[in-house]
Amino acid sequence: MNWWLKKCLYRLAHLIMGIVIKRINVPEPELMTGDGSIKKLPAQLKKSNVRRVLIVTDKGISGLGLTSGLIAELENMDILVTVFDGVQANPTIQNIEDGVKIYSRARCEGIIAFGGGSPIDCAKLIGARVSNFERSSAQMRGGFKIPKKLPPLYAVPTTAGTGSECTLAAVVTDPENREKFSVASPHIVPLSAVLDPELMISLPPHITAHTGMDALTHAVEAYIGKIGTSYTDAQAEKAVKIIFEDLEVVFKNGKDVQRRANMALASYCAGLAFTRALVGYVHAIAHNLGGLYGVPHGKANAIVLPYILEFSREACQVRLARLAVVAKLGDSSEPENELSLRFIEKIKAMNADMGIPSKVDELKEADIALIARRALREGNPGYPVPKLMNQRDCENILMRLLP
Numbered sequence: 590m591n592w593w594l595k596k597c598l599y600r601l602a603h604l605i606m607g608i609v610i611k612r613i614n615v616p617e618p619e620l621m622t623g624d625g626s627i628k629k630l631p632a633q634l635k636k637s638n639v640r641r642v643l644i645v646t647d648k649g650i651s652g653l654g655l656t657s658g659l660i661a662e663l664e665n666m667d668i669l670v671t672v673f674d675g676v677q678a679n680p681t682i683q684n685i686e687d688g689v690k691i692y693s694r695a696r697c698e699g700i701i702a703f704g705g706g707s708p709i710d711c712a713k714l715i716g717a718r719v720s721n722f723e724r725s726s727a728q729m730r731g732g733f734k735i736p737k738k739l740p741p742l743y744a745v746p747t748t749a750g751t752g753s754e755c756t757l758a759a760v761v762t763d764p765e766n767r768e769k770f771s772v773a774s775p776h777i778v779p780l781s782a783v784l785d786p787e788l789m790i791s792l793p794p795h796i797t798a799h800t801g802m803d804a805l806t807h808a809v810e811a812y813i814g815k816i817g818t819s820y821t822d823a824q825a826e827k828a829v830k831i832i833f834e835d836l837e838v839v840f841k842n843g844k845d846v847q848r849r850a851n852m853a854l855a856s857y858c859a860g861l862a863f864t865r866a867l868v869g870y871v872h873a874i875a876h877n878l879g880g881l882y883g884v885p886h887g888k889a890n891a892i893v894l895p896y897i898l899e900f901s902r903e904a905c906q907v908r909l910a911r912l913a914v915v916a917k918l919g920d921s922s923e924p925e926n927e928l929s930l931r932f933i934e935k936i937k938a939m940n941a942d943m944g945i946p947s948k949v950d951e952l953k954e955a956d957i958a959l960i961a962r963r964a965l966r967e968g969n970p971g972y973p974v975p976k977l978m979n980q981r982d983c984e985n986i987l988m989r990l991l992p
């Protein structure tokens with residue numbers, strides 16, 4: 590099929606996608622925010638009659654003792670706690686299965702996802718698997734493949750990046766194929782989300798930078814895509830405004846609790862935007878850099894974002910210009926061409942200031958065709974991007990990412 594015809598079909602798919610997504614009732618978690626808000630969580634479990642809970646986290650977080658206050662509060666309320674801290678970054682199918690076993694053995698009745706996107710996504714799939722035991726994680730790949738509701742699920746993000754605490758997505762790594770895949774269902778949106786900035790103070794600067802740029806990528810890709818609404822636009826603009834104001838400051842001073850709280854909110858708003866308006870090729874490529882080489886998700890997005898924006902710029906100049914104004918990089922009376930270019934240049938400068946490279950050290954030329962193929966399988970027509978890309982376009986961009 591020629592490229593022109595394919596593009597028409599992809600656009601038709603995007604049109605249908607936009608109509609369908611507007612009709613889906615995407616649940617939103619009950620939100621608890623502010624310093625010390627974690628203390629409110631045990632009462633939520635009581636309300637749902639959860640007597641035995643599984644905390645899903647990773648070794649970094651449990652090693653820092655970030656969960657200990659919560660565990661003590663839960664036990665004070667006679668809620669029995671089991672901890673599974675075996676989640677890896679870019680969580681694998683095996684991590685999910687390990688969690689399922691522990692959940693079942695301890696006869697848990699609910700799950701607290703405590704950590705960055707990796708523990709939250711792993712917890713979502715543990716919940717999906719325990720209530721849909723006949724389906725494997727791989728069989729849940731794609732959209733709407735989780736028939737039954739999850740046990741009560743609560744999310745406590747400790748990074749400000751993925752927005753997974755409010756999205757209907759989870760990203761899983763299949764180590765056999767060295768590939769990441771997404772699962773999407775309204776059932777995996779957590780019941781409650783706790784945005785407690787105190788839990789983010791310990792984030793080292795490089796993770797603050799990577800995860801913050803992930804949130805920015807969510808907001809930008811949702812905003813320039815073809816199926817956004819006034820609601821998703823407002824959420825994305827709010828996120829972009831905060832990230833441009835606060836990310837570099839909090840990168841330099843991680844103890845700034847107010848800015849940590851702002852970034853947590855930005856990540857949440859960006860999540861609300863992209864869970865409805867979806868993401869784009871930056872994510873499609875980043876997922877493959879994560880799956881093949883284990884590049885941290887936010888770092889991969891941060892590196893790829895300016896390249897994809899340059900590729901797409903003419904098709905979304907007006908939107909990028911508006912984001913430049915939101916980010917206080919200029920005035921709406923200036924030419925859109927200049928504003929959109931300035932927006933992309935500022936992203937490059939933010940990356941450089943925060944020590945994020947402009948190339949992917951792990952990338953091998955021999956893998957480029959495969960990465961492009963997999964990224965386009967995910968992105969076409971999966972993401973309603975402003976400018977469509979074919980295999981050659983994608984390979985050209987990847988060539989520029991070589992170290």
Ligand SMILES: NC(=O)c1ccc[n+]([C@@H]2O[C@H](COP(=O)([O-])OP(=O)(O)OC[C@H]3O[C@@H](n4cnc5c(N)ncnc54)[C@H](O)[C@@H]3O)[C@@H](O)[C@H]2O)c1
Binds near residue numbers: 648704750789887
């Ligand atoms: N479900 C979604 O909607 C969605 C969206 C975007 C990304 N993701 C996925 O999320 C994953 C990435 O999540 P992430 O970027 O939050 O990173 P992560 O969860 O992999 O964590 C990265 C590292 O940060 C450490 N860490 C986390 N919080 C900390 C804290 N407060 N103090 C000190 N260290 C801390 C962890 O121990 C870990 O070593 C990827 O798998 C990505 O594909 C999911």
Ligand SMILES: [Fe+2]
Binds near residue numbers: 751806807872886890
């Ligand atoms: Fe992301």
